[in-house]
Amino acid sequence: MGGPRFEPVRTVRAYERIVEQVEEAIESGTLRPGQRLPSERDLMGQFSVSRSTVREALRVLQARGLVRSRPGDPHGAEVQPFTPVELHKSMTMLARVDGLSLGELVQFRMVLDSSANLLAARLRTDEQLAEMDTAIAAMRAAVEVGYDEFSAADVAFHDAVARASRNKLIQICTEVVRSIVLGLIAGKIAAAPDRVALMRRSIRHHEEVLAAVRAGDGPLAARLSRRTMYDYYEEYVPTSERPALRALLE
């Protein structure tokens, strides 16, 4: 045992150093959304690197959604407010490359939505209840209009519940996973011959969920919401995956 422990030398690229510095500034709040970075030509002076290196760093920061640059903008790149678009992209990539099945995605939605309902039943405000009422009313009104409108109202309801849970992680994951699911089954529901009946049943289910939330019965709302979602997506999930989904229905 002996000798000094030598760490492997990690060669750090110049552009990575720049990325780290800017990220650090944003994380620490030194750079706030809306603020501007110096121009690329200024930055090459400040960091003592060439413009190519500065630009590669900016590309990375832009890919992470932290800054945005427009050609011709005399004020330099703008620091962006945080958005889950990157989260969304990586999850979408995960879904496609790593082969996430529709079953897994729907199952995860059931988990998220039921948890949101469980929390919402205890934490919801009257305003949020009103939002949910409005959303269900919009669903009813949309039955005769079209599936797109119905779907939008449905989304609004689940978003209202997610907000009422007061957990940002639940809200964001709900949003991300839902858009992936909707992308996978795009058009299939709209094309279903009995879609009007499906919509009506879904409305009834949502009303039951909302009643439980209003009554403050979290476990009931959670159970009902899982059932609602299962019924809604069941026929699009391969039969082999359905047992795993049903495991969530007590």
Add this chain to the structure above:
Amino acid sequence: MGGPRFEPVRTVRAYERIVEQVEEAIESGTLRPGQRLPSERDLMGQFSVSRSTVREALRVLQARGLVRSRPGDPHGAEVQPFTPVELHKSMTMLARVDGLSLGELVQFRMVLDSSANLLAARLRTDEQLAEMDTAIAAMRAAVEVGYDEFSAADVAFHDAVARASRNKLIQICTEVVRSIVLGLIAGKIAAAPDRVALMRRSIRHHEEVLAAVRAGDGPLAARLSRRTMYDYYEEYVPTSERPALRALLE
């Protein structure tokens, strides 16, 4: 009303086109992990752009975790297997920039872990049960050794449960959120004066959860796991946030 609907012209940067093409190739499976991209000098020929443009595209792809390039590698950039590192980065960024509180994170862990237990109770194999046994044995052995070892065994237990849930999304989110939580409270548990007692209690709780999983009682396992996690993290969560966490404990 009338006239043709003109779409706003979106100017697409050259490097973005390249990113899109490569992403498409990876998503469609044309490019598989381990395969190599042509060298930058080849790519500039194939895409008819300059090397700077090729490099900016590669920077973006690398930032997304899709490819990796090493200096001097005669085979060009390597297509990477999908890993949730990018998911992790964006979530970490979200936690820091958007001000995710420890309470929200722990709450989300409770949601994930309890769902994983609920599913694991029905879907676990005997091998997975054995893994959980092993992990708890390691926790017991680690009490006298140190907190780091204990924590590692604890992580192993929860990972085994997550795997048994057979839902990749749950596994990945568990991993990501847990590492953020552990980062936030790093050292605090290890420094607690009564940490040995805490560890012993935690082991007891884990044993109860495992017993429920073994018995196939999903709802019980889920409820116990929420309680376990709440007890474990309670004192690090600001008192103002605790009611929201307790809302998950029936």
Add this chain to the structure above:
DNA sequence: ATAGTGCACTGGTCCGACCAGTAGGCTGCA
């Protein structure tokens, strides 16, 4: 057959240049 060496090529960085686009100041008109 193998150990060692050189080379062709890689990615990382720098430089200088040109272009289209933007914003804000300036000019000129009313």
Add this chain to the structure above:
DNA sequence: TGCAGCCTACTGGTCGGACCAGTGCACTAT
């Protein structure tokens, strides 16, 4: 004096060429 419209200085996007340190492979000498 007020405003409309032009001008210009600057921006980011792209190009092409150059140099360097590192890598793997083929070739060489043993």
